[in-house]
Amino acid sequence: MPTTREALLNAAQEALALLPWPAVRMVDVASAAGVSRQTLYNEFGSKEGLARALVRREADAYLRGVERALAVRSDAAGRLVSVAEWTVGQAAARPLLRALLTGCWGDRLPAPRPAPVRSRVLAGAPAQRRADAGAPAPGELLAAVRERSRAALARAGGDPGAEVCELAVRLALSYVVAPGVPEESGGPGLEALLRGLLGVSATSPTAEVR
Template sequence: MAAARESLLDAALTALDRRPWPTVRMVEVAAAAGVSRQTLYNEFGGKDGLARALVRRAADGYLAGVERALAGTGGTWERLTATAEWTTTAAQGNALVRALLTGCWNERLPRPRPDAPRVPAPRRAERPLPTPPELVRMVRDRAVTALAAPGTGRAATAELARSCELVVRLALSCVAAPPAEGGVAELVRAVAPRSPR
């Protein structure tokens, strides 16, 4: 069923690229994925469940990119720069990631209702969708985990956490007001000398 689930999410995303979410029909998504409408309903419970899964996949994809950036080569500030650049690139290339990071949803996007009843999914535990502040904390915490040297003291870890959060918030400002080519790296370098390495 994992293949059918991914096919359905891909078909829903393709439909979303063509028209606003309110006009996307479940029967069309199922047909485009090559499965029955009942399979779609069994997998997601309804359109809100499909929307929730689309947004969850966007969040997970963004966080996987953060992990890749943090696992790269270079020192602390090179990897934080890569994370900031990934954040702006991901948000510019994916409207769902941009909405997740900024909290700015529009009528074209699927915005799952937080109060919607959930259909039990025995194969998967459904996690709540992250809010923008939660995403900032997730990225900050992953950066601290990836960048803190073994045996780093509390004060140094707290300072690293502040620096990581600063870089994430700097990247978010670049999502709202994109800088010129190469501007994200320049902005991160501008704050690096004033922060611990």
């Protein structure tokens, strides 16, 4: 069963799927979560605080997914392909994540600035103090994925280098911004393109990044 905080964030996420953020009302979010509006304000402080928490949760969920993707395949190139495919698929389905990865927010989405330092100190929940510090910029997310990828590959017995890991993430981001030609229409596909750039045959399941 979700906590009150998670229930409120879920309700806000559902409202955002239907309405632009300026039209999302705190009273409606509280009602959908089955709590009072005062409880909502106690948890997040303000609508801006709720927005910061939504964006922070999206970034955290993405990075947890990256770690899961890194465990899907055994070869180094395959792990990086999994991360790239996860990134592209999730960004296509989740507008908030796409905005986090590209820095392009638009009018429908919340784009909260970090809370003033004094407000962060006074925030009750540790999770809210962390959210109030602000969402990671695209470059920070890229660096976090690169370092997670490199650490996972090193634990598996190989370190292709930061440059290779960053290349994989940047290729994925290029597909987020400008989707490639589908394979059925003659496009090379993300996996084939990524393996080609990394110098690994797409037909070799055990090949390592050179």
